[in-house]
Amino acid sequence: MESCACEKCVSACRRDPGRLVPADVKKIADFLNIGAAELCRGYLVRIPARGRDGHVQFLAPAKIKARRFLAAPGSVVPDYYAGEAGRCVFLSGQGQCLVHEVKPFECAAYMGCRHTFLGRPYKEKDVEAFFVSRWRKAQDQFR
Numbered sequence: 001m002e003s004c005a006c007e008k009c010v011s012a013c014r015r016d017p018g019r020l021v022p023a024d025v026k027k028i029a030d031f032l033n034i035g036a037a038e039l040c041r042g043y044l045v046r047i048p049a050r051g052r053d054g055h056v057q058f059l060a061p062a063k064i065k066a067r068r069f070l071a072a073p074g075s076v077v078p079d080y081y082a083g084e085a086g087r088c089v090f091l092s093g094q095g096q097c098l099v100h101e102v103k104p105f106e107c108a109a110y111m112g113c114r115h116t117f118l119g120r121p122y123k124e125k126d127v128e129a130f131f132v133s134r135w136r137k138a139q140d141q142f143r
Ligand code: SF4
Pocket: 012, 013, 016, 017, 018, 061, 088, 089, 090, 091, 092, 096, 097, 098, 099, 100, 103, 104, 107
């Protein structure tokens, strides 16, 4: 998927990094020249889906606030995590994505200026269902 890259558009990167799909793990790990396990332990957090899909966990870049991780990389985030804004671990000090070429699926599929996901109006419930469907069968792959 092609992803856009206006330098000014990093508001989501400063608040709530985009979720990965399972195939992103190897792509990003290869890009960083590290293993998948190191990526998961050192840069990503596990986010449980809401409601009855809570047994499904997504991977997303860890958030940083005041120079500290809001939840430790490799961990399952606490309930309050979604409501806490934090900058993405892959956002450089100059406001650029350090993994732009292989950025997580949600980062590439979301257009902040149009508030769309895969070209459709962004609806939290539908986007969550999309990621649940992608992660349901891959739960044990990156533990
Ligand atoms: S991975 Fe890149 S595009 Fe996605 S939130 Fe982080 S800095 Fe932004």
